Amino acid sequence: MTRPVLSVENLSVDYEVGAGVFHAVSDITLEVPPGRVVGIVGETGCGKSTLAQAIPRLLPEPPARIRSGKVIFQGTDLVPVPRSKLPMVRGTGIGMIFQEPLNSLNPAFRIYDQIAEAVQMRHWREDGILPSFHPGPTPFDYSRRPLTMPQTADVLSRPVMPGTAKDVMAARRARKGSDIRNEVLDYLRLVRINDPETILSLYPHELSGGMRQRIMIAMALSGKPALLIADEPTSALDVTIQAQVLTLMKELIDEVSASILYISHDLGVVAETADDLGVMYAGRLVEFGPVAEIFETPRHPYTKSLLRSIPTRYKSDWPMPTIPGSVPNLSQLPPGCRFHPRCSLTHPVCTREPAPPLRVIETTAGSTTSHKAACHFAEEVPSLP
Amino acid sequence: MRANPLTFAGFILVMITLVLAGIVALAPSLIIPYGATQDTGAHEVAPTLLHWPPSCNVSHFPTSCAQLAHPFGTDQSNIDLMSAVLRALPLDLAIGIGIAGFALFAGGALGLIAGFWDQPGTVGGGLSAFILRTTDVFLAFPSLVLALAIVTSIGRGLWAAILAIMITWWPYYVRLVRGETLAVKHLPYVTAARAAGVRDTRILTRHILRNVLEPVIVYFTLDIGTVLVTFSTISFIGAGIPWPGPTPEWGSMMAFYQGNYPLEQYWWFITFPGIAIFMTALSFSLLGDGLRDVLDPRTRRALAQTSATLPQETPAIAMTPTTPAQEEAAEEAAGS
Numbered sequence: 218m219t220r221p222v223l224s225v226e227n228l229s230v231d232y233e234v235g236a237g238v239f240h241a242v243s244d245i246t247l248e249v250p251p252g253r254v255v256g257i258v259g260e261t262g263c264g265k266s267t268l269a270q271a272i273p274r275l276l277p278e279p280p281a282r283i284r285s286g287k288v289i290f291q292g293t294d295l296v297p298v299p300r301s302k303l304p305m306v307r308g309t310g311i312g313m314i315f316q317e318p319l320n321s322l323n324p325a326f327r328i329y330d331q332i333a334e335a336v337q338m339r340h341w342r343e344d345g346i347l348p349s350f351h352p353g354p355t356p357f358d359y360s361r362r363p364l365t366m367p368q369t370a371d372v373l374s375r376p377v378m379p380g381t382a383k384d385v386m387a388a389r390r391a392r393k394g395s396d397i398r399n400e401v402l403d404y405l406r407l408v409r410i411n412d413p414e415t416i417l418s419l420y421p422h423e424l425s426g427g428m429r430q431r432i433m434i435a436m437a438l439s440g441k442p443a444l445l446i447a448d449e450p451t452s453a454l455d456v457t458i459q460a461q462v463l464t465l466m467k468e469l470i471d472e473v474s475a476s477i478l479y480i481s482h483d484l485g486v487v488a489e490t491a492d493d494l495g496v497m498y499a500g501r502l503v504e505f506g507p508v509a510e511i512f513e514t515p516r517h518p519y520t521k522s523l524l525r526s527i528p529t530r531y532k533s534d535w536p537m538p539t540i541p542g543s544v545p546n547l548s549q550l551p552p553g554c555r556f557h558p559r560c561s562l563t564h565p566v567c568t569r570e571p572a573p574p575l576r577v578i579e580t581t582a583g584s585t586t587s588h589k590a591a592c593h594f595a596e597e598v599p600s601l602p
Numbered sequence: 603m604r605a606n607p608l609t610f611a612g613f614i615l616v617m618i619t620l621v622l623a624g625i626v627a628l629a630p631s632l633i634i635p636y637g638a639t640q641d642t643g644a645h646e647v648a649p650t651l652l653h654w655p656p657s658c659n660v661s662h663f664p665t666s667c668a669q670l671a672h673p674f675g676t677d678q679s680n681i682d683l684m685s686a687v688l689r690a691l692p693l694d695l696a697i698g699i700g701i702a703g704f705a706l707f708a709g710g711a712l713g714l715i716a717g718f719w720d721q722p723g724t725v726g727g728g729l730s731a732f733i734l735r736t737t738d739v740f741l742a743f744p745s746l747v748l749a750l751a752i753v754t755s756i757g758r759g760l761w762a763a764i765l766a767i768m769i770t771w772w773p774y775y776v777r778l779v780r781g782e783t784l785a786v787k788h789l790p791y792v793t794a795a796r797a798a799g800v801r802d803t804r805i806l807t808r809h810i811l812r813n814v815l816e817p818v819i820v821y822f823t824l825d826i827g828t829v830l831v832t833f834s835t836i837s838f839i840g841a842g843i844p845w846p847g848p849t850p851e852w853g854s855m856m857a858f859y860q861g862n863y864p865l866e867q868y869w870w871f872i873t874f875p876g877i878a879i880f881m882t883a884l885s886f887s888l889l890g891d892g893l894r895d896v897l898d899p900r901t902r903r904a905l906a907q908t909s910a911t912l913p914q915e916t917p918a919i920a921m922t923p924t925t926p927a928q929e930e931a932a933e934e935a936a937g938s
Contacts, residue, residue, distance in 0.1 A: 275796060275797055277788075279721075301802075304801045307796065307799040308797065308798040308800070309799055310799075312798075313794075313798075315790055315793070315797070317790050320790040321791050321794040322791055323791045323795070323809055324791070324900070325812045325813050325899060326812070334800065334808075338799045338800060342799075422899065422900050433794070436794075437797075
């Protein structure tokens with residue numbers, strides 16, 4: 218079996234603020250296998266974005282604190298890595314697309330400068346001018362070739378020698394300014410921007426939200442990351458632009474055989490893009506499995522209620538089915554299972570004991586991912602009303 | 603820049619001031635008729651302005667034509683005031699730009715550090731706490747009073763006054779830049795840069811610096827005038843450069859004349875040095891105000907009126923040629 222690009226093991230992240238300790242992410246375990254798209258869905262405030270930012274360690278620490286767990290990226294645990302070494306993982310190792318395309322581009326720089334900086338950073342790491350995480354060619358590939366993973370497990374603990382002065386000079390000579398420009402243009406074409414030459418000299422405020430999000434995607438891709446984290450890339454856009462960006466994302470996922478962690482609050486979006494799906498509730502992963510299986514036979518009451526509350530044009534139920542109650546305060550979690558106050562299953566065990574860890578419910582033949590749920594009564598969920 | 607006439611005026615004034623200062627510094631004899639303390643032989647001549655046309659008697663030239671020869675008048679020691687005011691220009695300008703510039707660089711660098719590495723419990727956090735507490739000490743006193751205290755304790759004179767203002771001036775820049783840095787460093791684009799693998803030092807010197815620059819440059823240009831006025835105030839009180847003396851300086855000229863001669867009678871003694879201070883401060887202020895618009899990409903394009911034709915993702919609705927009002931007008935035109 219191939220090693221996953223990313224495996225998160227029992228990760229817990231707290232926010233320590235004046236009002237108390239917020240357990241934003243509790244005990245999350247998940248894997249992103251090479252070349253697969255893993256979706257994470259959940260309500261607002263369930264810890265999705267915290268999870269997304271905790272993986273490349275982008276959270277401000279403090280107030281955030283990784284209480285326990287591991288984030289193993291290509292065989293290296295990122296949690297104990299000192300902050301000063303993290304830049305070599307970001308960009309070229311883990312790329313990120315953010316929620317707010319309006320504010321995620323620096324207003325003072327032209328589009329060219331922003332993408333060129335990402336390209337430049339990768340060149341510097343490839344040429345040994347800056348220390349790099351990948352010892353060899355990056356596993357990020359445009360031609361669906363089998364992914365090659367670096368074999369050295371612990372790259373970060375080994376000092377990476379930046380090349381000798383002579384090497385550096387040779388590398389600089391080999392790369393010309395026009396190369397970077399051409400590469401930037403390539404990435405702009407990759408994200409389907411019509412007139413890349415004109416766009417280069419514009420400032421972010423002169424572009425629409427959809428265009429800016431394309432630029433963000435181009436920036437993230439230009440680092441050739443082994444793992445791409447998309448944190449609600451379409452949420453801040455209006456519906457038509459959302460559809461365009463979503464189509465682009467789907468095309469890129471096919472074109473660029475990247476491993477992607479796709480975070481969204483929109484089940485429909487995830488259903489279209491992801492291979493595997495994780496459902497989060499109040500900081501926990503309550504269900505994980507192949508998308509089709511989860512949509513067909515959800516194994517957690519929360520997922521089931523969530524799926525039932527999606528309005529469709531054929532359902533004429535009124536009032537629309539909703540989940541009673543609201544997401545619990547992350548600093549004062551209910552005892553027992555976190556979902557029990559809102560659950561349609563009422564059993565004394567749920568209020569008494571915490572929910573079990575994710576356990577395998579069924580494994581479909583031919584599927585690499587097994588269907589897991591964190592519920593005492595997962596087997597009975599399909600028969601619930 | 604031409605879109606804003608005041609900015610343009612400020613720009614022209616600053617240019618004139620700089621060129622004039624250059625000429626005075628390099629070749630004063632080109633435009634300045636008299637030496638700084640030269641006895642012109644014309645005693646307390648009032649400026650030409652109010653006696654126009656000058657009553658020149660050709661047979662008694664030049665004594666009767668003193669009003670033409672001394673446009674700003676002369677003082678009690680027969681010094682030509684225009685020469686003195688002009689000779690003071692390079693010095694005063696250098697003082698204003700130099701002190702404000704030192705404060706900009708020193709205070710700005712400290713402010714960036716204090717704003718960016720402010721995490722308590724780290725080395726940077728300790729450093730920034732130290733910077734901020736030191737700043738607080740300076741900010742606790744009015745800078746003019748502090749500068750006066752310093753200048754009188756280290757001895758009077760030009761360099762003492764410059765040093766005193768330098769010491770008291772940078773904390774304002776620390777406070778300004780730190781505030782801007784704190785506001786900018788949590789913006790999503792800084793996180794995005796960090797996510798792209800950019801190191802902290804580069805984020806600070808590239809992404810954050812560029813975005814705090816606008817208010818700081820504006821503050822700097824406005825500040826040049828303030829420094830000039832402060833320096834003049836120190837001279838005015840008598841702690842700066844002595845006047846009459848070999849180096850004319852606007853503040854000390856005003857101080858001397860104001861203290862020794864009644865303003866109603868000898869109004870021109872202090873009016874012209876005062877106007878010089880006012881004009882220099884004003885021209886830099888006007889320029890600074892407009893610089894903000896030029897530095898901000900959002901307003902720069904609007905000012906330059908060269909908005910590039912943006913490639914449209916969707917056909918722009920605004921392209922539809924007629925509004926109801928236009929339609930009505932068209933109908934009316936067709937009917938009549």
